[in-house]
Amino acid sequence: METRVITHAERPELADRWDALAGDVWPEYNKHGDILNLYWPRLYDEWPEYQLVLCEEVGDKVLAEGHAIPCRWNGVPGDIPAGIDAAIEQGFEGKNGHNVLCVLAIEIPPGGQGAGLSRVMLRAMTTLAAAHGLNDLIAPVRPNWKERYPLASIESYASWKRDDGLPFDPWIRVHHRSGADQIAPAPHSLRITGAVSEWEAWTEMRFPVTGTYVFPRGLAPLDIDVEADTGSYWEPNVWMRHRVPRRM
Numbered sequence: 001m002e003t004r005v006i007t008h009a010e011r012p013e014l015a016d017r018w019d020a021l022a023g024d025v026w027p028e029y030n031k032h033g034d035i036l037n038l039y040w041p042r043l044y045d046e047w048p049e050y051q052l053v054l055c056e057e058v059g060d061k062v063l064a065e066g067h068a069i070p071c072r073w074n075g076v077p078g079d080i081p082a083g084i085d086a087a088i089e090q091g092f093e094g095k096n097g098h099n100v101l102c103v104l105a106i107e108i109p110p111g112g113q114g115a116g117l118s119r120v121m122l123r124a125m126t127t128l129a130a131a132h133g134l135n136d137l138i139a140p141v142r143p144n145w146k147e148r149y150p151l152a153s154i155e156s157y158a159s160w161k162r163d164d165g166l167p168f169d170p171w172i173r174v175h176h177r178s179g180a181d182q183i184a185p186a187p188h189s190l191r192i193t194g195a196v197s198e199w200e201a202w203t204e205m206r207f208p209v210t211g212t213y214v215f216p217r218g219l220a221p222l223d224i225d226v227e228a229d230t231g232s233y234w235e236p237n238v239w240m241r242h243r244v245p246r247r248m
Contacts, residue, residue, distance in 0.1 A: 002057035005124040009048035014055070014062055025107045027217040029202035030235070034191045035085035039092050043067055043104075046092070049132075050101065052124055054117060064108045066121045070098035070134060080239050083189025084140045101129035101244075103139035118171075122178045122242065129244045136244055139180070140189050140237035143169040146219040154185045154220070154236035172238055180240040187220075189237035196224060199231035207231065 008015060031037075043051055052066040069091035073080055081087040087102045106121045122137075129137045146157055146169065160168035167173045172182070196207055199222065203215040207224040215222055222233045 003054055003063065003120065004057055005120070006053050006055060007049050007128075008044050008051035008053070011053070011060075012044070012048065014053045014060065015044060015051075024110055027202075029192060029199070029215075029218070029233070030190075032192050032194060032198070032202065033085065034193055035089055036190060039088045042092065043069065050128065052121065052128070054121060054124070064106065064117045064121055066106045066125055067104040068101050068125055068128070068137075069104060070132070071100060071102050072097050073100045073136070073138060075136070077184045077239075080138065080184055080186075081140075083186040083237055085189065085191055087138075087140065099134060100136045100138050101125065101132070101134045103137065118174055119178055122175070126242050126244055130246075134244060137242040138183070139175065139240045139242070140186055141172055141175055141240050142235070142237055143219070144171045145169050146236070147217045150214045150218050150220055154187050154238065158182065158185045158238045169238075172240070175240040175242070178242065180242045183239040183241050186237040186239055188234045190235035191233075192235065193230060193232045195229050196226060196231055197229075199224070 006014065047069055050068040050070065053062050054064040055062055069088055071081065071087050071091040072094060081090060084104060088104060091098070091102065103125055106118050108117050126137050143157065146154070149157060157169070158172070162168055167176050194202070200206055205213070205215055207213060207226070210224055210226045212221045212223055218233070219235055220233065222231055224231050
């Protein structure tokens with residue numbers, strides 16, 4: 001199948017086609033980030049050249065979408081942004097001196113997963129970073145098997161290997177096979193808070209008493225305070241770095 005990558009700046013109308021496909025990409029709770037949702041609607045207007053769609057060569061059928069934002073990182077692992085919340089906030093609020101491109105999401109509908117489209121998008125984002133003179137492509141990777149082990153720390157989980165020495169997690173492994181280095185775990189990457197009733201709707205669970213809960217598709221435990229009517233959750237990620245070829 002022949003495909004091509006198009007930026008939102010080039011074809012803004014394709015965003016509407018993607019919206020019709022993207023409903024099942026994320027678990028419902030993941031769509032309600034405290035910080036992320038403040039900035040996400042502004043991506044298309046303020047950074048359209050870094051929002052990508054992958055289309056079939058003929059017919060403009062949208063297969064995948066990618067979101068990224070330039071930000072600043074000095075290359076020291078300990079100084080990388082705390083996670084996706086910190087990266088998107090810095091990208092919008094600190095627009096001077098951006099030197100890396102941060103992947104915010106690569107979204108592929110369930111029917112298209114497993115076909116290598118994510119690697120195509122990663123290559124496209126690396127090429128995009130090079131075209132804009134950015135040093136590296138960094139990604140706060142959401143490890144998709146972490147939901148099976150919500151009680152394991154992200155520091156421990158990120159170190160797990162298969163018998164062949166490759167990363168245990170499939171999405172971390174995709175980045176690794178695409179040439180990325182693992183930089184640092186990000187235990188406090190995406191903050192999500194809401195009323196108890198909201199969390200019950202998002203997870204289709206009941207939370208009758210104050211306590212710590214695991215929940216479907218959650219990567220870490222959820223803290224519920226019934227008396228304060230609050231549920232709070234930090235989603236962990238793992239920072240990966242793709243080297244960007246230098247332009248001659």
